Amino acid sequence: MMKKRLSGHVMPAFTTMALVLFQTKAHAQITLANTDPDSSGRKWSLYLKGFVQADAMLDFQEMDSKDGIIALLIVIPQHNSISSNFSIRQSQIGLGIKQTDTTGESPISAYIETDFYGPNGSTTPRLRHAYVQWKKWLIGQTWSNFSDSEIFPSIFDFNGANGMIFTRAIQLRYTEKLSDKETLSFSIEDPNKVSMTIPPTQPEWKKKNLVPVITALYRYGNTRDYIKIGSMLSSLSYENKEESYTKAGFAGVLSVRKYINSLCNIRFQVSYGKGYAGYNIALTNRGYDAVFNPQNNTAEMVNLFNILGIYQHWWSQKWSSAVYYSYSQVGTAQGINARFMRCFQNAAVNLAYHPYKNLRMGIEGNYAKAENFEDSKADIFRLQFSTSFSFK
Numbered sequence: 001m002m003k004k005r006l007s008g009h010v011m012p013a014f015t016t017m018a019l020v021l022f023q024t025k026a027h028a029q030i031t032l033a034n035t036d037p038d039s040s041g042r043k044w045s046l047y048l049k050g051f052v053q054a055d056a057m058l059d060f061q062e063m064d065s066k067d068g069i070i071a072l073l074i075v076i077p078q079h080n081s082i083s084s085n086f087s088i089r090q091s092q093i094g095l096g097i098k099q100t101d102t103t104g105e106s107p108i109s110a111y112i113e114t115d116f117y118g119p120n121g122s123t124t125p126r127l128r129h130a131y132v133q134w135k136k137w138l139i140g141q142t143w144s145n146f147s148d149s150e151i152f153p154s155i156f157d158f159n160g161a162n163g164m165i166f167t168r169a170i171q172l173r174y175t176e177k178l179s180d181k182e183t184l185s186f187s188i189e190d191p192n193k194v195s196m197t198i199p200p201t202q203p204e205w206k207k208k209n210l211v212p213v214i215t216a217l218y219r220y221g222n223t224r225d226y227i228k229i230g231s232m233l234s235s236l237s238y239e240n241k242e243e244s245y246t247k248a249g250f251a252g253v254l255s256v257r258k259y260i261n262s263l264c265n266i267r268f269q270v271s272y273g274k275g276y277a278g279y280n281i282a283l284t285n286r287g288y289d290a291v292f293n294p295q296n297n298t299a300e301m302v303n304l305f306n307i308l309g310i311y312q313h314w315w316s317q318k319w320s321s322a323v324y325y326s327y328s329q330v331g332t333a334q335g336i337n338a339r340f341m342r343c344f345q346n347a348a349v350n351l352a353y354h355p356y357k358n359l360r361m362g363i364e365g366n367y368a369k370a371e372n373f374e375d376s377k378a379d380i381f382r383l384q385f386s387t388s389f390s391f392k
Contacts, residue, residue, distance in 0.1 A: 030048045045098055050094050055067070057383070058082070060380065061078060062074075062078075071282065072344060072370060074369075074370050076370070076376045093114060094113030096110065107135050111131060111142075114126060128141075130142075139172050144165075149166070151255050157382075159281055161310070169189040169213070186214075188214055190212065195277075197287035197291045197337060204240045207237070211246065213233070213235075215233075231253075233249070234250070234251070235248050248275070249289065250274065251272065251304075254271070255267075263314035264311075266309070271306045274304065288304070305328065306328045309325055310322065310323070318353060319352070321350060322350055332373075339374065341372050344371070350365070358389055363383065
């Protein structure tokens with residue numbers, strides 16, 4: 001009876017959702033206004049960018065994440081339960097202003113962007129980016145200098161590969177162009193990106209923000225093919241009424257993208273360190289950077305290893321696919337919560353149709369698996385039908 005009801009009502013709704021709506025995440029923009037050039041030839045431009053996206057998802061197991069796969073949130077012990085979710089929370093809108101000189105360069109610009117990924121499943125606007133750039137300097141909130149925003153594949157899921165170093169941070173960044181193919185950038189970033197788990201039995205201890213995260217990133221390549229090598233130093237401060245301590249962490253990341261032909265490409269990323277879990281797309285603000293050991297009243301930075309591979313293939317000018325696999329392993333530490341995930345992995349494959357430049361629609365299959373420190377395991381499979389249309 002349940003299968004009959006499912007095939008008779010849910011799947012037609014998903015099919016309708018996939019055919020009626022539109023989807024792409026291209027970096028398109030609409031120019032709203034331009035000023036006349038001044039005496040030096042500089043002019044100001046106001047522009048709008050973003051996309052409208054709708055998703056229809058069908059889960060076959062229970063997970064406490066509705067809009068994107070997060071392996072950490074798979075319910076353990078596993079509960080096989082079919083459920084569906086329709087969402088437009090991935091939609092984004094951004095407004096920017098920039099000054100352009102006679103060479104086409106923009107010595108000063110500002111940008112602000114929101115999506116609709118509000119708390120508790122709401123569509124309340126959420127700030128994603130808000131920053132100002134002046135020549136080689138950037139200040140505000142945007143992608144961390146330690147992240148690689150160029151590696152994100154052409155997928156439908158909101159989070160993608162759970163092992164990606166991919167997060168936003170409030171920062172002050174300096175970028176130097178070393179040559180036509182080389183750039184070197186440094187940043188100091190929000191110390192609140194580093195999180196710690198303190199047992200409820202130790203209420204006298206608390207984390208505090210003190211020393212900012214320091215990052216450096218070297219990029220070699222062109223707009224298509226590149227290699228990035230990044231490093232970071234993090235710190236965690238904690239105290240009670242009588243004592244105060246600071247622990248140090250570190251991490252390194254390697255990212256590569258290589259085009260096989262004009263459209264198809266492979267992407268790879270690996271990272272390792274301790275005290276940097278807040279920069280992992282699935283572990284941000286989840287207390288995996290450090291844990292407090294009540295036996296000796298001290299905190300310990302937690303090791304983390306991530307690796308992922310991505311392949312994007314174009315079957316024709318209008319049909320494409322993306323496939324990826326990601327694996328992450330959390331190190332052991334004294335005092336770590338037994339329900340924390342020891343390791344997690346996820347994979348996906350999709351088929352997308354692009355009838356127009358700014359229009360994409362398709363289907364994606366997502367699989368994720370997690371194992372905690374109690375040796376309990378669970379996995380989940382999701383089918384996602386997505387559509388959106390970018391502004392241009």
